[in-house]
Amino acid sequence: MTTLGWVLATDFRGAAHRFHAFTHAATPFRGSGAPVVGVGFLRLVAGVFALTGPIVLVSGLLDLWRGEAEGYSSPPVSGWFVLVEAVIVGAILWSAWRRSGFLRRQWGPGSVLWRTAAAGVTASVGVFAALLALGWGTWMPAAWLLGGLCGITLLLSGPAGGPADG
Numbered sequence: 001m002t003t004l005g006w007v008l009a010t011d012f013r014g015a016a017h018r019f020h021a022f023t024h025a026a027t028p029f030r031g032s033g034a035p036v037v038g039v040g041f042l043r044l045v046a047g048v049f050a051l052t053g054p055i056v057l058v059s060g061l062l063d064l065w066r067g068e069a070e071g072y073s074s075p076p077v078s079g080w081f082v083l084v085e086a087v088i089v090g091a092i093l094w095s096a097w098r099r100s101g102f103l104r105r106q107w108g109p110g111s112v113l114w115r116t117a118a119a120g121v122t123a124s125v126g127v128f129a130a131l132l133a134l135g136w137g138t139w140m141p142a143a144w145l146l147g148g149l150c151g152i153t154l155l156l157s158g159p160a161g162g163p164a165d166g
Helices: 002-009 012-026 039-066 079-097 102-107 112-134 137-157
Strands: none
Touching: 002 012, 002 039, 002 137, 012 039, 012 137, 079 102, 079 112, 102 112, 112 137
């Protein structure tokens, strides 16, 4: 979140505007109305993450160094939770990959980098959901990291003025 926060807060290579367009395009049932939150507010919130991220990172590293950090496993989940989670993840991925979806538009231009990043975002969502269902909490940040790195790649290298901005 620190890296994404700095990238969005500084609007590096237009990333804040592109992220704003992504979130508006990815919002289900959004209609044709204007976005509720502007780019300025998005940059402000990103700045908070950019400033608090290093504090959390250093705190976690100190916990690791002192041996206080432990593996995390979530409590067992019911079959209903897994079913509902699968439906929600499926709906999110369907929305992202449908013809007008934001990941499909990143896939369309044909760049190997964009396609790899779009596939990485998709894989990270699925892996995160599976790890949550299995209760393997220690590995969930790895899925977030994969998705975050792929998402930042899309934000920084996406086609400016092209499908990613609409």
